Amino acid sequence: MTTSKPWPRMTARDEFRFLADLVLDRSTGDDTIVALHDQHSGTTRFANSQIIQNVDTRRGTLTVTVAFDGRRGTAGTTDFTAGALHDALARAERVAKLSPKDPEYLPPPDHRSFPHRTAARPETMAAGPARRLEYANEAIGQCRIENLQAAGIVSSSLSSVGIAAGNGLFAFEERTDARFSLTVQAGEATGWSAAAHRSLDHLKIQERTLTAIGKAKRSAELRELPPGRYLVILEPAAVAGLVTWVLWMLDAKAYDKGTSPFSGKLGQPVFDKRLTLQNLPDHADLLGVGFTSEGLPSEMSTWVEQGVLKQLSYDRFTAMMHGVKTIPTMEAPCLSASRPAASRVQDLVKQAERAILVTNFWYIRTVNPADLTLTGMTRDGTFLVEDGQVVAAVKNFRFHESPLRAFNQLVACTDPAEAVTSETSKLLVPAMLIRDFNFSSVTKF
Amino acid sequence: MLEEIEVERAPRVWQDEDTMPNPTWEEYAELALKQVAVSGAEYSDIRILHSQTQAIDGEDRRIASIRDVEDAGFGIRVLYHGGWGFAASSILSIEEIPHVADLAVDIARGSASLAREKVTLVEEPVHRDRIVSPHRIDPFTVPLEQKTTLLREAMERVQQEAEVVRSSAGLWARRDRKLYVSSEGSHLEFDLLAVQGEFTATARHDGRFASRSFTTPHLRTGYELIAEAQFPAEAPRVAAQAVEKVKAPAVQPGRYDLVLDAEHLSLTMHESCGHPSELDRALGYEANYAGTSFLTTDKRGTFRYGSSHVNLVADNTEPETLAATGYDDDGVACQKWDIVRNGIFVGYCTNRETAAKIGDSRSRGSNRADSWSSVPIVRIANIGLEPGALSFDDLIRDVKKGIYIEGHGSYSIDQRRYNFQFGGDAFWLIENGKRQHMLRDVIYHGITPEFWGSCDGVADRTQRRRYGFITCGKGQPGQSGWMTHAASPARFRRVDVIKG
Secondary structure (H helix, E strand, O other), X not given: OOOOOXXXXXXXXHHHHHHHXXXXXXXXXXXXXXXXXXXXXEEEEEEOOEEEEEEEEEEEEEEEEEEEOOEEEEEEEOOOOHHHHHHHHHHHHHXXXXXXXXXXXXXXXXXXXXXXXXXXXXXXXXXXHHHHHHHHHHHHHHHHHOOOEEEEEEXXXXXXXXXXXXXXOEEEEEEEEEEEEEEEEEOOEEEEEEEEEOOHHHOOHHHHHHHHHHHHHHOOOEEOOOOEEEEEEEOHHHHHHHHHHHHHOOEHHHHXXXXXXXXXXXXXXXXXXOEEEEEOOOOOOOOOOOEOOOOOEOOOEEEEEOOEEOOOEOOHHHHHHOOOOOOOOOOXXXXXXXXXXXXXXXXXXXXXXXXXEEEEEEEEEEXXXXXXXXXXXXXXXXXXXXXXXXXEEEOOEEEEEOHHHHOOOEEEEEOOEEEOOOOOOOEEEOOEEEEEEEEEEEOOO | OOXXXXXXXXXXXXXXXXXXXXXXXXXXXXXXXXXXXXXXXXXXXXXXXXXXXXXXXXXXXXXXXXXXXXXXXXXXXXXXXXXXXXXEEXXXXXXXXXXXHHHHHHHHHHHHHHXXXXXXXXXXXXXXXXXXXXXXXXXXXXXXXXXXXXXXXXXXXXXXXXXXXXXXXXXXXXXXXXXXXXXXXXXXXXXXXXXXXXXXXXXXEOOEEEEEEEEOOOEOOOOXXXXXXXXXXXXXXXXXXXXXXXXXXXXXXXXXXXXXXXXXXXXXXXXXXXXXXXXXXXXXXXXXXXXXXXXXXXXXXXXXXXXXXXXXXXXXOOOOOOOXXXXXXXXXXXXXXXXXXXXXXXXOEOOHHHHXXXXXXXXOOOEEOOOOOOOOEEOOOOEEEOOOOEOHHHHHHOOOEEEEEEOOOOEEEOOOOOEEEEOOOEEEEEEOOEEEEEEEOEEEEEXXXXXXXXXEXXXXXXXXXXXXXXEEEEOOOOEEEEEEXXXXXXXXXXXXXXXX
């Protein structure tokens, strides 16, 4: 593979300031916000142990929001020329002037400083199509040795992200993101593993490929078990799928209106008392950032402490109405236990007399938002555990369960581990041993 | 030799010459393809796209957000010695085009270096055309104040119902101007509109809450779709039904006959027929994300997917529907074909690459990208359920114990599209041939071929309605597919219903 000329370099801090000033200096609005997202990303995708997609994209977006007397308009453009930025400003001003007054409008935050986070790693910045192809080939090659089919992705990206406002708000950060996911097919059987990290070097391609291979090979012969309530061992990816829905349902406005599963439960126990949910933006294995898209600093915060709900997710207006001065953010979630009984999934397996081991959940959706009953399917590695050992693979189940019930039926859990799925962001969560988990039906494979 | 395939298209003439894309797009395309040609690649194409999206969102009587976003860029796709490469950029300039073209070639060379099975493309005639979606009222010319007033009025009216505690409303419009040019000589220009509107009421009662929605379909038409939808007139009914729903008795689990309306069926068809009929899934391309398909290639032409009442037809030629863009992003003309005929699975959604793998001589034209920055992949066509001969009353009359379901609710399906579970937006008990009171918390589940095998009647063409999706997730990086699903209400016998 030859090497093309490098892309035009990403928008730098000073360049963003220059672009923002082009807008801010000309704006006639009471308040003006300019947001930057300039990303160079690439993905190598493979299936049937062949490369099926190999893409590289540079996309820059600038968004301008203008407000006049609480009337607000937003316009965006991918063209960074001065004329296009002025056009975006004019469109935002036009929309704002025609908009009805928003009773919940607030001027932009005026933070001048933000936590410094190492959100960009040089090895990921330097990665290009050749490196991604090399990693993909590594996974494919290991599967070929086992006479198995590999399907997956290797991706990497570098983003310049910024926000500036006429009141002096200014934040800029470079962020990298690297991802690997792999589904290994052994005939009808599948095994899966995935990783996401700021550093491409932290994807652990070989280790995760062997994990997926192991699951696929163990799934070759399937048993069918009846639906019902089971003791389950949820691997971190499966726990991440449930935790993510908890995070999405913590909205304070819905809480106030009585349309949240948490309504009335602030200060009350919602999980087993061993569990604590925090935002840890400084954790090296999480995707912490210095600031949010609203221009708010991202800080460490505690949402659920020893099972008790301590925090809600606020828009700025609702936060003001509640007198919340520091709005907590949740881009680096970590669920941990005060007394983990095990360090690894295998330790939980050894504790179980009879249980279902779940690698991952898929297509999780709400069934009843009032109590957060969810449904979804097990996927890519579901096993029967008996007497502390995996004894068979089983056909995939559909579950019908609320994490608010499940996380109160905790028997034991591990230390938090890295987890990411196709339906979640990156989290640190434990594997969990949970009793009476409800599987409502079984599928054909 | 190409098969004889029915080919129809939307109107072809630019309606406003002044709004055509800058003619330098032609120069960009020529420059890109010339640059790639030097490499000796067997195929290349470029898509240059300018999208304008206006989204207005209201919440609890207020207009919470108005966004007017322009998004432009280009993507170059190269097939080199049987390996794909794709590169894209939002920097649309004479300097950037050759750089991105070289990068696409480099990436394709890398893919080819690992390819044990070379990609080949089935033939397609060269097309030179201009496509304009039909519309009477350009949504971008409608005064913003008129739109915000409409949404505020709808929210205000639903919140006049005492037990409605929340409301939301939204309008969405998009215009895509696109140029597609291929190394084979196809040259296609597009000017495509799409619009949609909706509002929702949420009622609370006795510690529970429930929502009822009104939504127009997403269609490639003009603002007339919104104007004719009569939001304010519909709002009191929607609000009253939200209240009735939250107070309704919960369903008793058991076997019920189901009568499903067209909007509800659009999602059932999408998930249980549309996705499994995507050939790339059946061939394993989506094994790591969206999943594979139980409709494996050995089943084509023989597998009983449903009862003899079930005729599912893909029609990317019907005007105003989302996938009726004249041509797909392979430059293949839109077509109409059978997916299921008299209950037997007979056809796939394909592109030029996957069609070659099952020996088809022509692609079905279902290769679409959601942006200039995305590589096209196989997407579901406009798959619809063909009408039957019954009236809606006939469907209800012959039910002793059943449930009539309207709209969308909870939905989930396994990665091979066997085990599904659906809710809905509104449910009515049917007893002894008569529609009775509303129910709440209705969820039904089943196995796809068994469910469609239980279909024993479809309403006639007068009941046919179209609903579309613009958020169909597939691909890595993720893309949002657009397609329309039309149906008349249909009846399914003895389906397993549980309480949600």
